[in-house]
Amino acid sequence: MPVNDDVFAALANPSRREVLGILRDGPRAAGEIADRFDMRRPSLSEHLRVLREAGLVREERQGRNRVYSLEAGPLREVSDWLSPYEQYWRGKLADLRDLLDEEEF
Amino acid sequence: MPVNDDVFAALANPSRREVLGILRDGPRAAGEIADRFDMRRPSLSEHLRVLREAGLVREERQGRNRVYSLEAGPLREVSDWLSPYEQYWRGKLADLRDLLDEEEF
DNA sequence: TTGACATGTAGGAAATCTCCTACGTATTGT
């Protein structure tokens, strides 16, 4: 299972992460989203394109609005990528490992 | 709790994610890591610097080697950022949602 | 001490990112 680079790249920008956070409250028109940012609309439009191409949002045309909604599926890839690392910060395994590492050096 | 932008930025690069994967098997000298990549050493050195500044690896000097080890702590921030989205792909809510989405198209 | 080794730093080229100001294209209301 190759990790989708576009997803990680999309998340690298804080504004794009914020867009996803906004969409957790439900679908929003492009303009509504843009109003929340201190940035010109075309710039936000570009961010939406990046998110769309990473499959993280879906666009639906409603009249003269474009309503965006969250498509969280690809985030699972991030979660999956992350999971082998969880043991390093959770539970007793991590504690044990930390102890061993310290003694090793 | 602000999300550390450096961590997400560090993960945006596939080579850097691969470095972290290598270090999951244990500490490695900079050169050993570099040997695994089709890239000149100074470039890898730069990636290691980015990872170091994001707090994702630790450098320890041993003779003329610099041994890098995984510092997974900051990945927890990513995991925490991700957690509000989990409900969208896990459990009954996700199943129902997936079903509805499939019928829609 | 001298040479080989391990690795970072300097500086630069090319590509990419992130923002901007116009401008184009639908859609809606009058």
Place this chain on the structure above:
DNA sequence: ACAATACGTAGGAGATTTCCTACATGTCAA
């Protein structure tokens, strides 16, 4: 039909990323 609205696209400036080729620095071995 016409103006206003909503939003994307084009094109470009400036910053940043990602790679490179030298080169500097510190360590080890003879």
